[in-house]
Amino acid sequence: MIAESIAKSSQKVIPYITAGLPDLETTGQIVDAIARAGAPAIEIGIPFSDPTADGPVLQEASHLALKAGFTMDALFSRLSEWCSSSHIPIIVMTYINPLLRKGMRKTLRRFKDCGISGIIIPDLPRDASGVYNLCSSRGLALIRLLAPTTKRERAKEILGQCSGFVYAVSVAGVTGPRDDLPDGLESQVRFIKGLANIPVCVGFGVSRKSQVDRILKIADGVIVGSYLVKGIMHSHDPVNAVTSAYQDLVE
Amino acid sequence: MRGYFGEFGGQYVAETLLPALEELEDAFYRASKDKRFKDEFDSLMKDYVGRPTPMTHAKRLSEHFGLDVWLKREDLCHTGAHKINNAIGQILLARFMGKKRIIAETGAGQHGVATATACALFGLECIIYMGSEDIKRQHTNVERMRLLGSEVVPVEAGSATLKDAVSEAIRDWISNIDTTYYLLGSAVGPHPYPTMVKYFQSVIGGEARSQILERKNCLPDAVIACVGGGSNAIGIFSAFIDDPVELIGVEAYGKGDGMHAASISFGVPGVLHGAYSFLIQNTDGQILGTHSIAPGLDYPGVGPEHSWLSTTGRASYSLVDDSQALEAYALLNRLEGINPALESAHAIAYLGTYAMKNKGKTVIVNLSGRGDKDLDIVLEAGI
Numbered sequence: 001m002i003a004e005s006i007a008k009s010s011q012k013v014i015p016y017i018t019a020g021l022p023d024l025e026t027t028g029q030i031v032d033a034i035a036r037a038g039a040p041a042i043e044i045g046i047p048f049s050d051p052t053a054d055g056p057v058l059q060e061a062s063h064l065a066l067k068a069g070f071t072m073d074a075l076f077s078r079l080s081e082w083c084s085s086s087h088i089p090i091i092v093m094t095y096i097n098p099l100l101r102k103g104m105r106k107t108l109r110r111f112k113d114c115g116i117s118g119i120i121i122p123d124l125p126r127d128a129s130g131v132y133n134l135c136s137s138r139g140l141a142l143i144r145l146l147a148p149t150t151k152r153e154r155a156k157e158i159l160g161q162c163s164g165f166v167y168a169v170s171v172a173g174v175t176g177p178r179d180d181l182p183d184g185l186e187s188q189v190r191f192i193k194g195l196a197n198i199p200v201c202v203g204f205g206v207s208r209k210s211q212v213d214r215i216l217k218i219a220d221g222v223i224v225g226s227y228l229v230k231g232i233m234h235s236h237d238p239v240n241a242v243t244s245a246y247q248d249l250v251e
Numbered sequence: 252m253r254g255y256f257g258e259f260g261g262q263y264v265a266e267t268l269l270p271a272l273e274e275l276e277d278a279f280y281r282a283s284k285d286k287r288f289k290d291e292f293d294s295l296m297k298d299y300v301g302r303p304t305p306m307t308h309a310k311r312l313s314e315h316f317g318l319d320v321w322l323k324r325e326d327l328c329h330t331g332a333h334k335i336n337n338a339i340g341q342i343l344l345a346r347f348m349g350k351k352r353i354i355a356e357t358g359a360g361q362h363g364v365a366t367a368t369a370c371a372l373f374g375l376e377c378i379i380y381m382g383s384e385d386i387k388r389q390h391t392n393v394e395r396m397r398l399l400g401s402e403v404v405p406v407e408a409g410s411a412t413l414k415d416a417v418s419e420a421i422r423d424w425i426s427n428i429d430t431t432y433y434l435l436g437s438a439v440g441p442h443p444y445p446t447m448v449k450y451f452q453s454v455i456g457g458e459a460r461s462q463i464l465e466r467k468n469c470l471p472d473a474v475i476a477c478v479g480g481g482s483n484a485i486g487i488f489s490a491f492i493d494d495p496v497e498l499i500g501v502e503a504y505g506k507g508d509g510m511h512a513a514s515i516s517f518g519v520p521g522v523l524h525g526a527y528s529f530l531i532q533n534t535d536g537q538i539l540g541t542h543s544i545a546p547g548l549d550y551p552g553v554g555p556e557h558s559w560l561s562t563t564g565r566a567s568y569s570l571v572d573d574s575q576a577l578e579a580y581a582l583l584n585r586l587e588g589i590n591p592a593l594e595s596a597h598a599i600a601y602l603g604t605y606a607m608k609n610k611g612k613t614v615i616v617n618l619s620g621r622g623d624k625d626l627d628i629v630l631e632a633g634i
Contacts, residue, residue, distance in 0.1 A: 049409065049537040050523060052421045053265045059408060072535045096263060097521045101536030123522065126262045126269065127252075147267035149428060154269065172267050173426040 002041055002089045002117050002141055002164035006199050006221050009040035011250045013212060014201060016043040016093065016225030017242065018061040020070035021232055024078050026239065030232070033243045035086035038250070042086065043120065043223060046075065046094040053122045055176025057226035061233060072102055076110055083115030091143065091164070093120040105134060112138045118164040119143065132161040141165075148172045148188055155195055165199040165221065168192050170206070176226045177207035181214070189218045212249050224249060254442025256559035262441040263522045267425050276443040278348045283450060288343060295339050296454060299372070300329045302336075304455075306462035306615075311586040312599075316606040319613040321471065323459045323487060325620060326591065330365050332620030333455060333483045334436055338365035340451030341434045342373055350432035352376045356420040358385055358413030358479070359547035359594065360392025361620055362436030367399035369434075377401040380419045382412040385546050392624050410540045413479075413550045417524050437480025438554035441525030445485075445554050452486025459615055460490040467613065473497040473605065476617040477597040478568065479512065479548035481557045483619035488566060498566035500557060501601045503543035505573055512541035514553040515561045515568040528555040544573040544628060545593035547620075573632075575600040580622060581634050592620035593628065 006012065015034050019027050031042055047062035047070050054062070083090050092111060099107050099121070111119065118141030124131060128144070135142040141164030146155055149172055159166060168189055170181050182188075185202070192200050202215045203223030215222045227249075228242050235241035254260055262272055282288040296302040304327050309320040325333035338355075345353060353375050357363030363379040370377035379396055383405040386393050396403050409415040417440075424433040438448040463471055474491050476484035478500035488498045505511035511531075518529035523538055531539045531551040543549040560566035571579075576593055579600035583591050591599060595618045605614065622629075 049539075050414065050418050052418045052524070053425070055422070063409070066537060095522075097523065097530075097532070097538075098536035100521050100527075101519065101532060101534065122265055123263045123525070125527075126254075145266045147265070147269075149267050149270045151270060158266075169267065172428050174422045 002091065003199050005089050006040045006165060006201070009038065011038040011040055012216050012221045013039065013246065013250050014041050014043055014221055014223045015039055015228050015246055016045055016223055017232065018045045018047055018058065018065055018229050019075055020047060020065035020068060021061050021229065022064070022238060023068055024074055028078055028082055029239045030242050031082045031086050033239050034246055035088050037243055037246055039088060039246070040221065041089040041091055041117070043091045043093050046092060046098060048095040048098065051095060053174055055174040055226060057230050058175050061229045064233065072098060076114065079114035079116065089117035090115070091118040091120060092116050096121050096123050104131065108134055108138050108140060112140050117141060120167065129161060136163070143167050145169050146192055148182065148184065155192065159196050163198065165201045166192060166196050167223065168200055168202045168219065170202050170204045173204065175204055178205035181205055181211055186218050209249055256556045257562065259520070259528050259558040260442055260445060260526050260555035262525060263527065264441050264525045265425055267428060271424070271428050272441055272443070274348070278344060279443050279447050282344055282347050288347065292340055292343055296336065300335050300339065301327060302454065303458040304328055306459060306466060308466070309587050312583065315586055316602045317610045318602060318606050319611070320602060321463060321613070321615045322589070322618045323455060323615055324618055325455060325483065326589070326595070326618050330368050331623070332361040332365065332592065333452060333486065334362040334365035335368065336454055336486070337436065337448050337451040337482060338362065338369040338434060341447070342369035342375070345375070345432035345434065346373060348432065350430065352427065352431045353434050354378045354380065354420050354423050354431055355434040355436060356380045356413065356416035357436065358416065358549060359545070359592070360385065360389040360396070360624060361547060363403070364392050364395050364399070366434050366436070367396040367401035370401060371399045378423070379403045380406050380416040380423070382406050382410070382416050384411040385413065388546050388628060389624055413546070414538065421524065436482070438482040438485045438556060439480040439524060439526060439552055445526065445556055448482050449485045449489055449556065452482050453489040455483065455486040455617065456488065456490030459487055463615060470494050470496055471615045472609065472612040473499055473614045474617070475499045475501060475598045475601055475605070475614055477501045477548060477594050477619060478553060478557060479503070479550050479594065480552070481554035483617050485554060485556055487617040492565065498560070499601065499605070500566055500568040501571050501597045502568055503545055503548035503597060504570035505542040505544070507572060510542040512543040512549050512551065513570055514551060515557060516570055520558065523552045526555045528558040529553050544576060545597060547592070547594040548597065569601055569604065571597040571600040577629060577632050577634050580625070580629055589618070590622040591618055592622045593625045595619045596622070
């Protein structure tokens with residue numbers, strides 16, 4: 001479902017937004033606005049107290065959302081509505097600890113029941129087959145990350161337990177805008193495309209139209225997070241701010 | 252399974268880090284079998300750190316509690332705490348791997364000072380992440396690190412304490428993976444860190460076991476150590492695991508209910524900083540703020556092997572609060588002329604509880620560090 005949506009959509013930029021920033025009501029409005037702007041899918045980040053894979057922008061976003069009272073129960077009370085009104089696949093990004101604390105099986109089932117299409121977990125255990133099997137049996141895509149440091153054997157192992165699309169991390173680093181993406185990006189994406197039979201989407205560091213264009217020459221999609229979330233944090237009208245930031249990237 | 256203690260431990264990390272952990276594990280196993288590596292470690296332990304550290308028979312303290320108390324004197328290590336054992340071990344490993352840039356986190360500053368010292372000794376670049384709250388609490392250690400030529404980077408995120416310093420060090424490592432060695436200071440983090448830190452700290456237990464056998468001609472009834480991440484505790488426990496010796500870890504109960512750092516006593520298992528272990532967290536899996544008067548214990552997690560020793564029942568974990576630790580700090584000064592770190596004072600304080608049911612028993616307390624760094628905190632508390 002995620003792969004089809006990316007394939008048939010004219011826009012190839014998948015936005016990431018932090019749930020509950022500045023509040024869940026606004027997150028819902030952003031989801032709707034971005035879906036109307038033509039996004040092929042939306043990635044919704046669950047705030048976490050200790051996001052070790054995130055740079056300053058998404059750290060602050062998590063911190064603010066938690067301070068504003070984000071809870072998993074409040075999120076679950078909204079997710080179904082977002083999924084049905086947006087008409088595009090919604091993907092959840094969460095560090096593993098909230099899943100473990102709420103119960104992995106139960107929480108994955110709740111996501112599925114709400115209409116969530118896939119899940120991204122940046123700190124899966126080395127052997128993630130248990131989580132992959134739970135996702136598969138519930139019809140949830142488990143989107144895995146491949147880093148620039150990932151070697152061939154590991155890449156094959158990951159791709160054997162990856163669905164929806166594969167998330168190619170552009171830089172060896174944390175999330176957040178970069179002025180320059182690595183020179184080796186094209187060869188990294190070609191390497192992954194040679195192994196994968198699902199779409200390859202590139203994320204981390206992307207904040208400019210020129211970077212989006214460069215990536216879309218070789219990849220099936222691109223994920224933009226910090227750049228959009230910054231727009232949400234620094235505006236009095238976050239829905240318009242994030243929508244126009246999104247449109248600047250795709251037009 | 253490799254890297255697990257029962258269900259605890261593992262490698263829950265960003266994919267970028269995984270090859271670096273494999274490289275580290277491989278280098279560690281090769282180094283630990285390499286005679287020259289071991290010889291160099293042993294000779295630095297002897298001639299630079301000052302090992303073996305003494306085992307002091309604490310006669311007045313024994314009389315006070317009605318026990319036979321022996322103190323393993325890690326406070327007499329060069330730089331004033333057991334942290335130097337691991338810092339020297341890992342710095343040799345970093346050299347073995349050809350890494351020139353060293354990063355570390357620190358809470359109380361003892362691991363930061365130890366790492367800065369080891370880097371000075373080998374002329375390596377050194378960056379220490381330290382929570383801004385801890386920088387205030389332990390400023391003498393900050394000055395020491397700077398004198399040693401290290402850069403101390405304040406971490407403002409979250410609670411601005413040890414947990415946030417570890418997170419920031421992990422982010423640095425992800426971003427500088429080719430050049431950088433992450434010298435983690437406690438028996439926490441993803442595999443192979445808990446195993447590796449134990450390996451270098453097991454020198455404490457090895458010495459303590461032979462010393463007590465030689466001096467007293469028998470094993471102790473119990474070994475007591477404070478537990479934050481748990482490196483001094485696992486270091487001394489490791490030699491007594493197969494003996495009929497009670498192993499007791501002492502966690503920081505801080506100011507009590509909701510204001511403590513006792514992960515095993517009150518936490519729920521989860522994943523923080525790359526390993527599955529007991530954690531202080533809310534029902535949504537968000538990590539909660541902790542409190543202890545001892546900055547080195549002020550951490551919401553604990554080494555995975557301690558979680559395993561606790562669930563299997565091989566070790567037990569007890570509580571000492573801030574005021575008990577402060578009293579013990581003063582007591583050890585007065586009765587033995589020894590100034591313990593506030594962290595180690597937790598282990599001393601537990602002797603009071605232990606003595607209630609165990610009069611006359613022989614115990615070793617791991618005196619993990621000295622307390623000069625804590626004078627400001629202690630004076631402020633009115634002791």
